[in-house]
Amino acid sequence: MSDGRLPVRRRWIGWTVGVLLSLLLIAIGWVCIRGIGAVNDLQQVAKGASQLKSSIAAGDLEGAKPLAKSIAHNAESARNLTSDPVWHAFGALPWIGPNFSAVSEIAEIADDVSADALTPLLDVAAGFDLASLGFAGGAIDLAPFAEIAGPLGTADTALSTAQLQARRIDADATLPPLADAIRTTRSSVTEAATVVGSLHGAAVLLPPMLGGEGPRNYVLAMQNNAELRSSGGIIGSIALLHAEGGRITLQSQASTRDFPPLDAALPLSDSTIALFEDRPGRYLQNITSIPDFSEAGAAIAARWEGRFGGTVDGVIAVDAVVAKHLMAATGDLTFGPFTATSENVTDILLSEIYAAVPDPAVQDEIFAQAAGALFGAALSGGDPRALIGALATSAEEGRIRIWSVHEDEEAVLAGSALGGTIPTDSVDATSVGVLMNDTTGGKMDFYTRASISTSVGSCQGTPTTQVRVTWTNTAPADAATSLPPYVTADGFYGVPAGTVRTLIAVYGPEGATPSHIDRDGAEEGVQTAMIGDRSAVQHEVSLAPGESTTITVEFQGTGAGERLTDVRHTPLIHTPDTTREPLRCAS
Known part of the structure; x- marks a missing residue:
């Protein structure tokens, strides 16, 4: 006869389930409370960052200090609230986990940038005149750069690390409001990393390169993107700059x-010869x-x-864009029969000049x-x-690309x-x-457009x-x-007038090899080369007005697959749309 009590095994199961449900409810409540606090802290960080940017732009460093202190406090609080084991456990769950992570x-x-980048940058701002950046009477005072190189280096390292970390976050796996916040964070960190990285490089390189340790001479090559080359465009004009004691002068053109x-x-590298024969070694333009x-x-x-x-x-080497x-900072310029603004200068230099001035000389x-004119204005x-x-x-x-003979x-x-x-890959x-x-031999690339997508997987x-x-x-x-010869x-190089003929080379990750190559779904002959440890394939493409083509290359093996993939490309007049798409295997 039963006494109404459950068997021991059933009671044990019931207790266990009850304890687990209680723990789950406590955990949910825990992460909800901490999540609300973290989101509030991050909102305060974003608000403070906007105010800080305005204060620094206005030169109000005294006002910037308490803002920076508040940002640091909120960023540290948000990190503490989202770094405990319970929060990380929720980050491992399917579907909702990526949002917690x-x-x-x-x-x-936010905490790393605040602690390791913001403080050094404010130290730089306090000891360096941001209103002049060392410019005085057409020369640059080189002395302050030695003092700011260290703090800028610290900030540069922190921001570069933060940039890589922000790019690793899969925004597409999170809820829409959070995805927008991720993209905003990524954009802000990238902008800051670019500016600070440039300033750090300038602080290290400018003193010797601008003649602080003796006079220097530099060749300035101006590239024309209307006739594309790998680094931007054909060399259209060239000049010699002289730098001495921080003063730069234009010596000759x-x-x-x-x-x-x-x-x-x-002499040329094997990869250059494989792609372009010896033409770059014989023609300055190439x-x-x-x-x-x-x-x-x-x-x-x-x-x-x-x-x-x-x-x-x-x-x-600089290109026309x-x-x-620069003209957004210097204002309008007049040269030849043209008055150029920042809005129309590329149209003038890369298109209108050929109709208005037929004589190449x-x-x-x-x-x-x-x-x-631009050099003087800058x-x-x-x-x-x-x-x-x-x-x-x-x-x-x-x-902008710079080479120095000094190792x-x-x-x-x-x-x-x-x-x-050519970049080096990392883990x-x-x-x-x-x-x-x-290879058209004209200036038809004013009318070309590109889009590039990458896909990774297996x-x-x-x-x-x-x-x-x-x-x-x-x-x-x-x-x-309708266009000038x-x-x-005008068919001089065997290309029908109006048609664009282009060599398009695609190189892959270090160590990977091409496993599939097609153009518009069909295979065709290609050139192949090794650029360092990278395999490259090159198509020759001819397109009549209005035509388009798509080249697909799959790389497999070492270096390929699920890693953050950065796309480097020839700088075009119109920056290509660059996207990451789901992998649809072509092979």
Whole structure:
């Protein structure tokens, strides 16, 4: 006869379930309460950051200090609230887990940036005149840079780490409001990392490079993106800059007409020859086809020294879009028959000039006038902070590349965006690249557009990185007759007027090899090369007005698959749309 009590085993199960449910309810309540507090703290961080940015821009450093202290307090609080074992356990759950992990990572980023970047930056601001950035009477005072290099280096390291961490967060796996916050955080950290990285590089490199330890000479190569080359465009004009004691002067200017083709090509790397034969070693205009600017810069210096003599300490290559960014700080400029603004200067330099001025020799003169006017305006006018911002934006877009003959300086440059070198992959991240080189012989790339997507995952059980490039000719249907012959090349190189012919090279992660290559779903012959430890494949593409084509390359093996994938590409007039898409295996 039963006494009404449950068997021991059933009572044990009931107690266990009850305890677990109680713990779960307590845990849910715990993370909810702490989550509300963390979100409130992060909202205060965002609000304080906006106020801090305004205070620093206004030069109110006294007002900035309490704001920075408040940001640090809230960031630390948010990190503490989202770093306990219970919170991390919820981060491991399916579906909702990525939201908890994302909040925790944003809080960690905010705390690290506040502690390791914000404080050093405020120390720099307190001891350095942000209103002038060292500019005085057309020269730059080099002395303060030695004092700010250390704090800027600390901040640069912290922001670079935060940038990588922010990019690792999968915004698409979180709820929409949180996804927007992640993207905003990522954008803000990237902007700060770019500016601070540029300032740190400047603090380290400017004193010696601007003649603080003796006079220097630099070749300035101006690239024309209307005729694409790997690093931006064909060299349209070239000049010599002299730097001494922080003062920069324009010594002389030259045209590509001053550099006839060489009978014997300059020495070139095997990868350059495999992609472009020896043309970059014989024609000045083609040197910027070389994928790695450490090789291209040395070749440009050799051509200048061979033509004009003297000693070149370095080479600076910029493209026409840099003028747009700089003129936002310097104001309007007049050269030749044109009055240019930041809104129309690229249209003038890359398109309108060919219709208004048919004579190539006169075009060269106007390009030289434009370069001289912009150079003079940048050194003598405009807000220095706006100029630094314009240069930082140009560097982020890959539109400024610098090579130095001095090995210690080149080592610093090669590790930055300014070096224009082929990047090195890491355990966490890899790079892929797309290089465009025009073979039309005209200036038709004013009308080209590109989009690039990457996909990572596994195909047939093998780690795979897929790169897809879509290339479009947007020229008008009557381009053959409506555009100047100098723009279309008028069939001189065997390309029908109005058609664009382009070499498009795609390189993959270090160690990976191409497993599938197609163009619009069909296989065709390609050139292949090794760029360091990277496999590259190159298509020759011809597009009539209005036509488009898509190239797909899959890379498999070491280096491919589930890692953060950065896309490097030739700087175009119109920056390509770059997206990450779900992997759909083509092979």
